[in-house]
Amino acid sequence: MLKFFPYILKNLLGHRVRSFMTIIGTALLMLLFLFVFSIQSGLHQLLLSQDDRLIVFQSYRFCPSTSQLPIFYEEVIRGIPGVKDVLPVKVVVNNCRASLDTVVFHGVPAKSLSRVRPHVRFLSGDWIAFQNRTDGALVGRRIAERRGIKTGQSFTVAGVTVNVAGIFTSDVSGEENVIYTHIELLNNNQHHQDLHATLYEVSLADPQQAEKVATAIDAKIKDRFEITTETKPQKAHFQNVLADLMDLIGMTRWLGFVCIGVVVVLVANSVIMAAQDRVKEHAVLQTIGFSGWRILVLMLTESILISLIGGILGTLACVAWLTWQPISISTEGVSVDFIATPGLLGRGLGLSAFIGLIAGLIPAWQAGRAEIVNSLR
Amino acid sequence: MLKSSTPYGENMKLLPWDYGVRNLLRRPVRTVLTAFGLTLVVFLLFLVVGFVRGLEKSLEQSGDPEVVMIHNVNSAENLENSSISDEVTALARTEFAPQLIKHRTVPAVSPELTIASRVGVSDETKGPQLAVLRGVDWQKVFLVRRQVFLMEGTLPKQREVLVGRLAATKLGLSMNDLAVGGSLLIEGKPWKISGRFAAPGTLLEAELWLPLDELKVAMKRPNDISIVAMRFDPSGDRSKQMGFVDYFCRNRRPDLELMGSWEAAYYSSLQKHYGPMRSMTWLLLGLVAVAGACGAMNTMYAAVAGRVREFAALQSIGFSRRAIAASLLQESVILAALSTLVATGLALFLLQGIAVRFTMGAFSLQLDRTAILIGCSVGLGLGILGAIPPAWRAFRLSIVDALKAV
């Protein structure tokens, strides 16, 4: 088949306008498809994230501002068997609603952060700078790029003024949209005993015991205090928080599928036009001795090639876009990154090739089955 | 046949109308495929425009232009975070009574407590979902919330709740789950559904309304509420009315940390939060439209390439290149128009009114006049755009070259 490649390529180049339009159209639609499915990838990654953590939240609450757990709950939770570590987190957001430009503050005990976030890598600044300033903040890479934030800078958002002690990067989905700061700052620098946390992150000694530990925490707090809690694995917590976005994300899936439909139509139309233009040519090839099957394969290869080229361009464009302009959608303080994973990109390319196959199948089959004499006329 | 004159006094005959139509039927498979592709593109457009318009309209309509809300000064953009003393209700009634709408002698002042909380249903397989609860005073709320009306059941009594028409969508449940007579778990306790209300086109429809006093107790907020909503007399001077509110908040009771906002302005300001999302949406739509144009252009280029000699013959007969180009444009526009018509019909049938759950609320996809205008304009635009380059190519081809073409 390789020896026929120049013929296939020349046919594509011989009809430049048609090939160009088809490739561009396919590229744009594949870009769109990959873009909308990159949020699926981000969601998938977020929900697949480590499940060795529990999140303790106030019962029946959702918006971070409505969950106010007293700081002394930390010691209570720490005393539960199976709990390895506890981190109180005060969450302040500038916008509770779904947005592409949310600022999320996580206020934590400054000295504990380095212990519980060892995977964080600094692009500038360090832990010491963060700990030494009561208004110090560590800014995630994505939000720093989005808002043009630099180390040493001060800024105010959602009534919170911070000084940037460092910018970090992280492989954990959504974490690069977070600004870590001191829990006291987000509590308006009240006395320690008056501090509140939005939630507690509980690290487990044995992740298999998650349900048991969660039940124990809720039971103990309910037994002793008025403000009750609801503890669940982090994954389940995210699923709850993001439930409101699911409709939107579901809709974007349909957008992606319709894009695929349009690509099939675009490529099929292009192949049909090619086949109709080359009726006589195919008859000549059959006269020379090209079998109907060979002509089918030649046309299918052309179809797959044009679709694949469009798919490759679309894939490259998607990667370039998400690299140059990282995008995240946030709600209730939880962010989902648009991630073009290698798996997604591979699936996109595979899909392009498959589209070329199915779009070209019928016209290629018809071309291969054409009667020579009628076609020559 | 249409006739028109050029500046040189010649007659410029256009090709017959049905020439374009018949040419579309010459290659039925191509025509149908292109039409199908365009239909999909325009349908997609309607889906997204409907979403954006639905969101925009629900934000527009949620804000009553006669209503002012008094809320916490620190929660100007997130009223869900607002917390003010419940004495503000009485203060507002006294302070602003002369400017407010009254029913008999009762001024339209509605204290409200808005809380986002998780709410469960009796079917435990369906886990608790985020709901927006609004505690209201039944004697007062309808004086202010004139968009709201009871469509089924009765107003709630003790431990009863009124559900909005889109509350089921918001909770990801079916209408049966929130049927009148059923129950919901709020703060771990069962509340009976006494009725259903409608507030067409507003975000209020996604809420659950409870008696204010009971909600305060349930949420352990005995002394505060979220906002006081007041309805001002529309015949009054709006700037003066807001002036009174500002004076009260800043000068009379600065200790309460209050602020007044026109409700319509508040919801308009929310629009800007969705600005990046809307821009992103339009960008994505632009990509789809360009792809659609590529498809249309492909078909029209093929139409030109396959008829070069035919055009030469037409020119020999006496038709101008302009007439031929116009005919090509006509073909493309007919195709696009048909596709747009089908897409519009499908969209109106399948998409109109579909409820979408979206943070802090739910709204219906809106294919209003603006949406249809946008969809149809883009659809027809694709037809024109798709034809221009090939028509230009046909326009530039001379008779001699055309006759030589194979």
Next chain:
Amino acid sequence: MALVEIEQLSKVYKKGSQDVPVLRDLNLIVATGEFVALMGPSGSGKTTLLNLIAGIDRPTQGSIQVAGQDLGRLSRNKLTAWRAQHVGYIFQLYNLIPVLTAYENIELPLLLLPISSSERRKRVQVVLEAVGLIDRYDHYPRQLSGGQEQRVAIARAIVADPTIIVADEPTGDLDADTATATLALLKRLNEEMGKTLVMVTHDPKAASVAKRLVKLEKGKLIDDQLHVVSFNGMKSSPRSRQLASE
């Protein structure tokens, strides 16, 4: 030795519900190395006969054997493979592939054979030289004159060393001088390379290049003459045979 043996050959086309007989009970033998011209008025069935000999159409009745193969018995795929090996077809309108150069057009039949790229290159060069177009190997059909295109078409028809060459009005689209040159080339193929040629033509001048003239009318063979090759006119040979027409 007979290369083509046609016995009681009939071909009927269907036009809607109507049957259109094109060839009726035709008998013909073409020996190896012959140069046969098929002539007749429009609709006489000469091109149909040519197509049947070339294996691109199938008879309705009767048998047709070419190079020892009964074409009517071959499946579609086997017929295609047989064509690749045995037939070189020259079209009136050349039918070159527009996106391929002269070289690539000529190479096309060789792509079907199990030979190396260097062998392909050698063979193409040989035929390019034979048709006098070695300096235009990289030209596209649109860059060639009609005569040059036809020479490329002839080169394509002979490059795979077919058993039989069929030509359908090879000079029909050429001016007089180019037609003469083309016919001379065909004559060389027959006389110097020993190729068997069957050519359909309207042109008596073209027919005069052939060694044998077969006339058809309304699907029947009405005349079959051997003649001395001459460009000035046809001379009947004493060995001509007149077939009774029906």
